Amino acid sequence: MRRGVIIAVACVAALVIGIVVARGGAGLALPSLGGSGSGDASATQGEQGTDSSQDAGQAAQATVLENDGSIVMTLGGSADTYVKRGEDYVDGGCYAHDGTDGMITDKVTATGEVDTSTLGDYTVTYTVEDSAGMVATATRTVHVVDDVDGGWDSDGISVFMYHDVYDAANPPEGASEDQNLISTTLLDQQLSWLNENGYYFPSWAEIRAYIDGGHSLPAKSVVLTFDDGSDGFLTYAIPLLESHKIPATSFVICSDSDIQDKLSNYASPYVDFQSHSYDLHRAGTSGKGHGGRIYDLTSAEISEDLKQSADILKTSDAFAYPYGDVSDAAPSGVKQSGFLLAFTTQYGQVHVGDDPTQLKRMRVFGTYELGSFEYQAAHGVG
The missing domain is CATH 2.60.40.10 (Immunoglobulins)
Structure with missing residues (x-):
């Protein structure tokens, strides 16, 4: 010892x-x-x-x-x-x-x-x-x-990806068909289910150690992430997370004019703010992927953008690629910037041995029933 x-x-x-x-x-x-x-x-x-x-x-x-x-x-x-x-x-x-x-x-x-x-x-x-x-x-x-309820994981961890949240009592037009929108009712049900079934919420450092093969995580482990820092997330999701005492990550665009207001007005014991880039969340000129600007930049330029976001957020734990676009230069740029983890929008769980610069997530569809979420938490897709 x-x-x-x-x-x-x-x-x-x-x-x-x-x-x-x-x-x-x-x-x-x-x-x-x-x-x-x-x-x-x-x-x-x-x-x-x-x-x-x-x-x-x-x-x-x-x-x-x-x-x-x-x-x-x-x-x-x-x-x-x-x-x-x-x-x-x-x-x-x-x-x-x-x-x-x-x-x-x-x-x-x-x-x-x-x-x-x-x-x-x-x-x-x-x-x-x-x-x-x-x-x-x-x-x-x-x-x-030595052991935990459900045992230690050997099959993969689900990192959930949400976008916007709306008030179920006052749904916006078209909400029932928009898969990127989730109602407060369904989100509340999902959070309740996670608590009732004893799920664990690992930190980003634990996820990286798990990927590197040197750290065990409970099989009942998930991470919740919300992209874009939308008004719906800030207004409706944060109170629910606080009510259930479940931690989550908000990936925010750091060049937004109101970024400091978001960080100040919505600071919460249950939400950490991570990078959705400084200024990559806009259209580029290449026409590749989903059309994001990241395809126009070198690895050094991508690294500099991420460093700018880290300077604002005072953390370089996790980054979510805008639009899910990953150019050939992007993984190198992430490494140069010093970020611990980077997430795409590709479907799938996080596994031991994965590339930490191109990790998958599980998209949460607002049009799906609770049972689908339960399956994704335990098994991923397919």
Whole structure:
């Protein structure tokens, strides 16, 4: 067993420092997974001591401002994280938004000890301080286990793709025929089903580790993504996600004139905002694919666009290709930009060994019944 291994994670949602990890061991534990999500049950108003480099006199006089709600912290993935005994702990990170400073995810630190050689529960605490000295914390419970309800996955993970959401009590014209629209009633049913059946919601870092073949995920695992940051998603989906305490990702277009308003007005403990590019979500001149601009650009230009989006969002965890268009230069551009994962609109699950720059998703059709969603969650398509 190895103890005292300090892991620094800079490529995921938060800069994680001081997490001590140990590995090894044997035994059996069979917990039942819950859909507790990533949310406000674990986010707390916090206090943080002064820097350890300050002397005792300075520390005694320091003033710490408790979070008054201006800082919203969003855990990556489920607040209750499950790790198979003997495997590495993969931290999902924590995103943070401040009402004045904007995205401050790059200022988040994490501390805690996770001994993956020993069955049990461990706590990781995330802390962030804004420019005014206000401090907020959030916590994650890490469960080291040998088995989980439903077992570990061996067949693939469904990453769901949604677009727009509408109020079932006031449907727009043509809603019943538009597959990209889903009603609040059906979305509510899907979220309820996920919780009732004990689904787990892995972080982007866990998905990458799973793809790389070094991390087990519960068979009952799904990820929810919503493209475009539409008004319907912001207005109707976020309250439902918060009500069910289920985490999800919103892929947003970072060149939109209202991007900062979206990030500020709709900051939520259950929604992390990821890149739908900075300015690739518009028509190009090549006529290829769905006609997106990405076909007109070199890998270096694509990389620069994605870096611009990451600078705004303060994360490079995940990217969704606009229109699902993937040019020959795109995968290289994604790699150059430092993004962890990139998603297309091709149908299918995510599997061990997949190319992390061209991952498939499961489109959720608003015209389908709940049973179709249930099948997609467990088996994918076909």
